Amino acid sequence: MAKRSHARRSNHHYDMDDAYSPGKGRSKSGRKQRRDDGNIVEMKSRSQQLETAYAPQRANQPLHARTSAQQQYIDAIKSHSLTFGIGPAGTGKSYCAGALAAEALESGRIERIILTRPAVEAGEQLGFLPGALDEKFSVYIDAFRDILNERLGAGTVDYCLRHGRIVAAPLAFMRGKTFNNRTFVVLDEAQNTSVAQMKMFLTRIGEDCKVVINGDVEQSDIRGPNGLSDAVHKLGDLASVYVHKFEREDIVRSGLVRDIIDRYELS
Numbered sequence: 001m002a003k004r005s006h007a008r009r010s011n012h013h014y015d016m017d018d019a020y021s022p023g024k025g026r027s028k029s030g031r032k033q034r035r036d037d038g039n040i041v042e043m044k045s046r047s048q049q050l051e052t053a054y055a056p057q058r059a060n061q062p063l064h065a066r067t068s069a070q071q072q073y074i075d076a077i078k079s080h081s082l083t084f085g086i087g088p089a090g091t092g093k094s095y096c097a098g099a100l101a102a103e104a105l106e107s108g109r110i111e112r113i114i115l116t117r118p119a120v121e122a123g124e125q126l127g128f129l130p131g132a133l134d135e136k137f138s139v140y141i142d143a144f145r146d147i148l149n150e151r152l153g154a155g156t157v158d159y160c161l162r163h164g165r166i167v168a169a170p171l172a173f174m175r176g177k178t179f180n181n182r183t184f185v186v187l188d189e190a191q192n193t194s195v196a197q198m199k200m201f202l203t204r205i206g207e208d209c210k211v212v213i214n215g216d217v218e219q220s221d222i223r224g225p226n227g228l229s230d231a232v233h234k235l236g237d238l239a240s241v242y243v244h245k246f247e248r249e250d251i252v253r254s255g256l257v258r259d260i261i262d263r264y265e266l267s
Contacts, residue, residue, distance in 0.1 A: 058153045063099040069250040070096055076242040077212055082205065084232055085214040087246025088261050090253030093214040094188055098147035100212075101184040105165065106152060110210070111182040113160075115144050115168045116201075118192040141168040144188070174201055181208035190215035190228040198227025202235075218265060 065071035077083045085093040104110045148157045160166040179185050190213045215228045236243045251258045
């Protein structure tokens with residue numbers, strides 16, 4: 001009786017393995033690998049749920065300006081090859097540029113978004129951060145990642161980053177590149193560019209390329225003249241260039257930000 005009971009248990013164990021991996025005659029190691037793979041899949045599923053639990057909800061509506069200044073800025077980007085957005089933090093300069101780039105990519109009007117900025121932040125540089133270069137620079141570009149996630153969805157953004165449809169790179173890596181007519185380029189925090197860096201960037205622009213340059217000339221973290229102020233002074237009167245200046249009253253982030261800027265810059 002004991003032997004028959006043992007045989008039934010053995011058959012039951014084998015049937016379970018067969019249900020888990022079709023086909024008979026598999027080795028014990030093969031069955032063990034199947035069970036391990038099943039566990040990995042289950043863990044990935046839970047991990048993906050955790051990763052997306054706090055992702056920003058995708059915006060289903062087209063971009064709408066929150067202020068008249070934002071509307072002028074949006075119209076300028078749509079109708080000019082090169083647009084400068086100048087003004088204090090919280091006015092929506094980066095958000096509008098990122099959202100318009102996302103809409104253009106999704107609609108097929110462009111094939112690639114390039115996001116760049118100088119790797120300067122309050123006197124610190126990339127070498128102070130841990131990790132490889134792309135990991136270091138991701139800290140500088142996270143704000144745009146959030147904007148694109150909201151406008152396109154996190155899965156689409158991940159796919160585009162892997163396949164080169166969205167490129168994020170330090171400004172120094174722009175040397176030698178040409179931005180063609182299927183590219184939307186955003187240079188953020190441009191007040192931290194040198195005059196030479198800005199000239200290098202501007203000379204990358206190809207025919208019918210869409211370029212947006214944002215920054216706050218009052219918040220430069222570099223010594224000496226900055227490339228943003230210099231470029232606005234030199235190029236502001238060109239027909240295909242538009243310079244949009246945001247004011248403190250255009251801040252939409254919060255009333256507290258307006259008060260903070262007033263105390264720092266007016267007192």
